[in-house]
Amino acid sequence: MRNILIDLNILLDYYEYDRREKYPESIKAFDFLKNKEFAFISSSSLDNFEFIKYGDISKVRKDLNRKQKLEIVHNFIKEIISFFKIAKTPSYIEIDFNDIEDSQIIASAKAIDALILTRDEKLLQKYPDITISPKKFLKKVEKNETDIDFANLKKQYFLYQSEIEKATDKVLNHGKYIMGPEISELEEKLCEFTGSKNVITCSSGTDALLLAMMALDIKPGDEIITTPFTFIATAETIALLKAKPVFVDIDESTYNIDPKKIEEKITPKTKGIISVSLYGQPSDLDEINKIAKKYNLFHIVDGAQSFGATYKGKTEVHYCDIYTTSFFPAKPLGCYGDGGAVLTNNDELAEKMKMLRVHGQNKRYHYKYIGLGARLDTIQAAILLVKLKYYEKDLKLRQEVAEKYNEKLSGNIVKPTVKPDRTSAWAQYSIRVKKRDKVQEKLKEAGIPIAVHYPMPLHMQECFKYLGYKKGDFPVAEKVSKGIMSLPMNPYLSNEEIEYIVKKVEKFAQ
Numbered sequence: 192m193r194n195i196l197i198d199l200n201i202l203l204d205y206y207e208y209d210r211r212e213k214y215p216e217s218i219k220a221f222d223f224l225k226n227k228e229f230a231f232i233s234s235s236s237l238d239n240f241e242f243i244k245y246g247d248i249s250k251v252r253k254d255l256n257r258k259q260k261l262e263i264v265h266n267f268i269k270e271i272i273s274f275f276k277i278a279k280t281p282s283y284i285e286i287d288f289n290d291i292e293d294s295q296i297i298a299s300a301k302a303i304d305a306l307i308l309t310r311d312e313k314l315l316q317k318y319p320d321i322t323i324s325p326k327k328f329l330k331k332v333e334k335n336e337t338d339i340d341f342a343n344l345k346k347q348y349f350l351y352q353s354e355i356e357k358a359t360d361k362v363l364n365h366g367k368y369i370m371g372p373e374i375s376e377l378e379e380k381l382c383e384f385t386g387s388k389n390v391i392t393c394s395s396g397t398d399a400l401l402l403a404m405m406a407l408d409i410k411p412g413d414e415i416i417t418t419p420f421t422f423i424a425t426a427e428t429i430a431l432l433k434a435k436p437v438f439v440d441i442d443e444s445t446y447n448i449d450p451k452k453i454e455e456k457i458t459p460k461t462k463g464i465i466s467v468s469l470y471g472q473p474s475d476l477d478e479i480n481k482i483a484k485k486y487n488l489f490h491i492v493d494g495a496q497s498f499g500a501t502y503k504g505k506t507e508v509h510y511c512d513i514y515t516t517s518f519f520p521a522k523p524l525g526c527y528g529d530g531g532a533v534l535t536n537n538d539e540l541a542e543k544m545k546m547l548r549v550h551g552q553n554k555r556y557h558y559k560y561i562g563l564g565a566r567l568d569t570i571q572a573a574i575l576l577v578k579l580k581y582y583e584k585d586l587k588l589r590q591e592v593a594e595k596y597n598e599k600l601s602g603n604i605v606k607p608t609v610k611p612d613r614t615s616a617w618a619q620y621s622i623r624v625k626k627r628d629k630v631q632e633k634l635k636e637a638g639i640p641i642a643v644h645y646p647m648p649l650h651m652q653e654c655f656k657y658l659g660y661k662k663g664d665f666p667v668a669e670k671v672s673k674g675i676m677s678l679p680m681n682p683y684l685s686n687e688e689i690e691y692i693v694k695k696v697e698k699f700a701q
């Protein structure tokens with residue numbers, strides 16, 4: 192649902208008894224919008240409301256003194272701001288001297304991309320694209336004209352908007368845009384959240400992988416074992432450091448690396464294993480660690496999709512040398528740009544990654560290592576600090592959405608399985624169907640957005656031709672990539688939306 196900015200005339204309709212009867216549609220629309228995260232008023236409406244309402248009360252309640260009358264008005268205002276959020280008047284307001292009040296409300300609406308709900312004919316006629324009458328609005332609500340959103344990042348923004356606005360304003364005002372105080376505050380909070388001894392934020396999930404491998408001293412020609420069924424960054428960063436990605440097929444139930452197939456790929460050149468917690472579910476970490484220990488290999492977990500997931504009751508950082516993650520907007524914990532982090536219980540590796548993050552610098556303008564410029568922006572840290580407060584709740588809601596999908600979906604599809612000793616962060620809810628492309632097209636027509644993670648395993652990508660793999664080398668990954676598709680997944684999917692999606696998926700996947 193698009194944001195709605197409620198004009199002053201609607202507020203007055205609601206709080207004036209004779210107008211209540213005259214404009215029932217205003218009342219209905221007001222009632223519908225109460226406590227909706229997309230319903231706003233303009234801060235500029237409040238003083239006008241106070242002035243007009245005080246005048247009205249004065250006409251009928253001659254028995255009250257000024258203080259008593261103001262108290263009545265202020266109780267109304269308290270109610271209004273408990274129902275609706277306040278939209279700011281932005282600095283780029285264009286003032287029309289024929290109607291300064293309208294200029295304010297139009298600027299407020301533009302700042303949050305809202306439609307103005309108003310009965311003001313002049314406004315409706317002059318700005319048809321950004322206004323809507325109560326009558327038209329109610330019709331839209333009845334028709335339930337809402338498209339299902341895949342990740343619903345906009346809804347999340349508007350849920351926490353005023354806190355995010357405050358946090359980002361603070362950064363813009365203090366001016367410490369690089370490595371400002373929010374960075375270490377966030378790193379401390381992330382330590383608390385995961386139980387990790389060290390968290391070093393960085394510029395992306397991709398750079399997190401680079402930092403981890405550089406800290407572990409990867410050299411050209413080293414072999415690193417990983418899965419072919421992952422996002423390109425996992426293997427790309429190995430190759431970028433001139434090491435060699437060595438792929439191992441996946442487990443058909445979890446889509447993660449199959450530990451039973453790792454040992455046969457180990458050579459004297461093998462230096463480590465990167466497991467990927469695909470769709471949010473940790474791999475078989477104990478089994479992988481047993482092999483790593485036996486052959487003296489490092490183990491990095493690429494947790495770009497799994498932040499907050501647990502394995503045997505603890506987060507994954509406790510089961511590897513370095514855990515990397517991403518705060519890309521669409522990941523379970525996302526910022527509003529690029530971002531990532533490396534986590535480790537090893538203080539030495541942490542110290543080194545801290546230096547590598549700033550060009551290998553150990554003292555100002557002294558460089559111990561060849562490093563990267565891989566810092567997280569302060570403004571992104573400020574946004575993450577707000578979102579982290581709600582992350583535990585978000586994870587729970589994602590889990591609930593996944594459970595509802597699991598419960599309701601049946602028919603000719605393969606549902607995801609999460610092993611009982613672990614939890615998923617549910618970055619994706621991915622199912623397998625026959626004739627995926629056809630199903631995907633039909634779902635799109637029904638207003639259901641679908642994504643495919645991932646249509647082609649990495650050993651078949653052009654950029655890895657030089658590794659010499661061929662079709663058929665990893666039959667499970669190849670089979671899964673043909674049928675896999677991700678359904679909408681976000682903390683805010685309603686029961687009705689889930690039911691609608693389930694009904695359509697079952698129908699088209701026949």
Ligand SMILES: *Cc1c(COP(=O)(O)O)cnc(C)c1O
Pocket residue numbers: 395396397398421422424425467493495496517518519529530531
């Ligand atoms: C998203 C992702 C990355 C890369 O993260 P960015 O922040 O986009 O650089 C790496 N690995 C996996 C498995 C991912 O899903």
